[in-house]
Amino acid sequence: MKANTFKRLINLWPPFLLTGIHATHVSADYHEVDCELRQRWYNRNYVGTHFGGSLFAMTDAWYMLMLMHILGKDYYVWDQRAAIDFIAPGRGTITARFRLDTATLAEIRSKTESGEKYLPEFIVPLHDQSGALVARVTKTLYIRKKPAKR
Numbered sequence: 001m002k003a004n005t006f007k008r009l010i011n012l013w014p015p016f017l018l019t020g021i022h023a024t025h026v027s028a029d030y031h032e033v034d035c036e037l038r039q040r041w042y043n044r045n046y047v048g049t050h051f052g053g054s055l056f057a058m059t060d061a062w063y064m065l066m067l068m069h070i071l072g073k074d075y076y077v078w079d080q081r082a083a084i085d086f087i088a089p090g091r092g093t094i095t096a097r098f099r100l101d102t103a104t105l106a107e108i109r110s111k112t113e114s115g116e117k118y119l120p121e122f123i124v125p126l127h128d129q130s131g132a133l134v135a136r137v138t139k140t141l142y143i144r145k146k147p148a149k150r
Contacts, residue, residue, distance in 0.1 A: 062096075084136070
């Protein structure tokens with residue numbers, strides 16, 4: 001699927017659409033994704049800052065989806081674990097950037113070439129519009145090359 005089509009469709013996906021999460025950039029090779037969460041009345045918590053669940057949700061599935069597109073149908077790719085550290089109250093527009101470089105992709109392919117599972121960790125910082133760190137999410141993925149068909 002072309003990245004522009006993917007971006008349009010993912011922005012209509014109800015878990016993102018209904019929380020205000022919006023992909024602003026998806027590179028043609030799926031190596032880069034940027035997304036944002038604008039503060040609205042429906043994603044504020046009791047004290048007027050971003051609801052923590054929305055901050056956490058804005059990091060969900062991106063690395064899994066990117067790797068599924070890059071590695072193709074020969075691999076299993078799943079989100080396995082995630083943790084969030086809240087650093088400061090989130091206000092205004094929050095942004096997240098997801099990047100996969102060639103060294104990381106080469107390591108994934110190397111670690112999984114014999115059919116073993118690989119559990120890489122990715123750190124995703126969330127920043128407000130002034131650049132201040134609001135939260136840090138650690139994502140662990142499960143990646144395994146599918147067995148060859150007989």
